[in-house]
Amino acid sequence: MKYLPISNKLFIKNRKNFTTQMTPKSLAVFNSNDIYPISADSTMPFEQHRDIFYLSGVDQEESMLVLFPDCPKEKHREILFLKETNEHIAIWEGEKLTKEKALETSGIKTVYWLQDMEKIMFEIMTQCDTVYINTNEHYRANVEVETREDRFTKWLKEKYPAHAVAKSNPILQRLRSIKDNIEIDLIQQACNITEKGFRRILNFVKPGVWEHEIEAEFMHEFLRNRSKKFAYTPIIASGNNANVLHYVENNQQCKAGDLILMDIGAEYANYSSDMTRSVPVSGKFTPRQKDVYNAVNRVKKEATKMLTPGTIWEDYHIEVGKIMTSELLGLGLLDKNDVQNENPEWPAYKKYFMHGTSHHMGLDTHDYGILTEPMQANMVFTVEPGIYIPDEGFGIRLEDDVVIQEKGEPFNLMRHIPIETDEIEDIMNS
Numbered sequence: 001m002k003y004l005p006i007s008n009k010l011f012i013k014n015r016k017n018f019t020t021q022m023t024p025k026s027l028a029v030f031n032s033n034d035i036y037p038i039s040a041d042s043t044m045p046f047e048q049h050r051d052i053f054y055l056s057g058v059d060q061e062e063s064m065l066v067l068f069p070d071c072p073k074e075k076h077r078e079i080l081f082l083k084e085t086n087e088h089i090a091i092w093e094g095e096k097l098t099k100e101k102a103l104e105t106s107g108i109k110t111v112y113w114l115q116d117m118e119k120i121m122f123e124i125m126t127q128c129d130t131v132y133i134n135t136n137e138h139y140r141a142n143v144e145v146e147t148r149e150d151r152f153t154k155w156l157k158e159k160y161p162a163h164a165v166a167k168s169n170p171i172l173q174r175l176r177s178i179k180d181n182i183e184i185d186l187i188q189q190a191c192n193i194t195e196k197g198f199r200r201i202l203n204f205v206k207p208g209v210w211e212h213e214i215e216a217e218f219m220h221e222f223l224r225n226r227s228k229k230f231a232y233t234p235i236i237a238s239g240n241n242a243n244v245l246h247y248v249e250n251n252q253q254c255k256a257g258d259l260i261l262m263d264i265g266a267e268y269a270n271y272s273s274d275m276t277r278s279v280p281v282s283g284k285f286t287p288r289q290k291d292v293y294n295a296v297n298r299v300k301k302e303a304t305k306m307l308t309p310g311t312i313w314e315d316y317h318i319e320v321g322k323i324m325t326s327e328l329l330g331l332g333l334l335d336k337n338d339v340q341n342e343n344p345e346w347p348a349y350k351k352y353f354m355h356g357t358s359h360h361m362g363l364d365t366h367d368y369g370i371l372t373e374p375m376q377a378n379m380v381f382t383v384e385p386g387i388y389i390p391d392e393g394f395g396i397r398l399e400d401d402v403v404i405q406e407k408g409e410p411f412n413l414m415r416h417i418p419i420e421t422d423e424i425e426d427i428m429n430s
């Protein structure tokens, strides 16, 4: 792991929050992700399942966590099953969690090797009536492969058909959407690394650079600051590429006069950051680019103010749509007729701003959170309006990550990342 150790207080607290919501005589199981194969003996880099990480801090494949808060045997109230390691295995396979290290990481005292799992599971399954399984109910989830969690669930339901089944996911969606201060600090660190990357490229971008060269500059800064990777596939989109919302080729040359839209964020300790900035290749915005940029920036500022406890995500989007409509009228991109005749299902502003303004952000970039429930303090959201104008050869999006406060405006985790046009031009020309 490149990140520094995280206090196990976070994971102990997260488990307590989870188990207090379980029904009597129940246990819950969480599995790590598989290491996904490519072909031959090649594999994708391991990415831990965010739920087992959230509840234990274990960042290793072939791991399993069991929570059984009212187990008659106290030592079985929290169990980790891990892939066996010893000094010999460590030489061949590299460092893995020992039982002592697993305790230090997670605060869990009972650690068994995976080969004992079926035997221990039999004992504790006979002591409970309900088993919580962990299905993926994220509103954007679209998964074709069978995960390790799915395989385990199948096995468990087949072997123990008389147990009642309950869902972990709604509990986790609610818990994970409200961030602990330790988590906010980790997200802040991810944002700070992203800031370093952005400042680095502001002095690197000039006519003739390639989009992938900009991507490389970010990666350099991320890795040297203990981020293992981009939090999501970055978008480095110059000129009209910015109008392809999911442009990830990043293989074109940046031309004088164009803007570059960069939607890019570092991960740190599995926590994401999610930033978008749009900067001029030549270091100076044209008057038209500046007008559109400032309109997006105003929408962003107004939207941010609405992220307060009690706000409903859907109502918020309707309000942001009204502000965006008025900016688009000001820019001459819409006229009164467009707005008067608009289809309420697809308002006129969506011609230029067709995606959402905000999503939960955390261990997943599009994090857990139940969108029909009111916003609460310590939720982290992005704010990311944009205006996309293929006819004019550019698109602009600005995106920051903010924490909802009990009172007042949200706290901006990207407050130090340059966003005003003057500041960006000054740095680019310094």
Ligand code: GLY
Pocket (backbone or CB within 6 Å): 232, 263, 264, 274, 359, 365, 384, 399
């Ligand atoms: N970068 C993904 C998003 O902005 O939602």
Ligand code: MN
Pocket (backbone or CB within 6 Å): 263, 264, 274, 275, 276, 384, 399
């Ligand atoms: Mn983004």
Ligand code: MN
Pocket (backbone or CB within 6 Å): 274, 359, 382, 384, 399
């Ligand atoms: Mn985003």
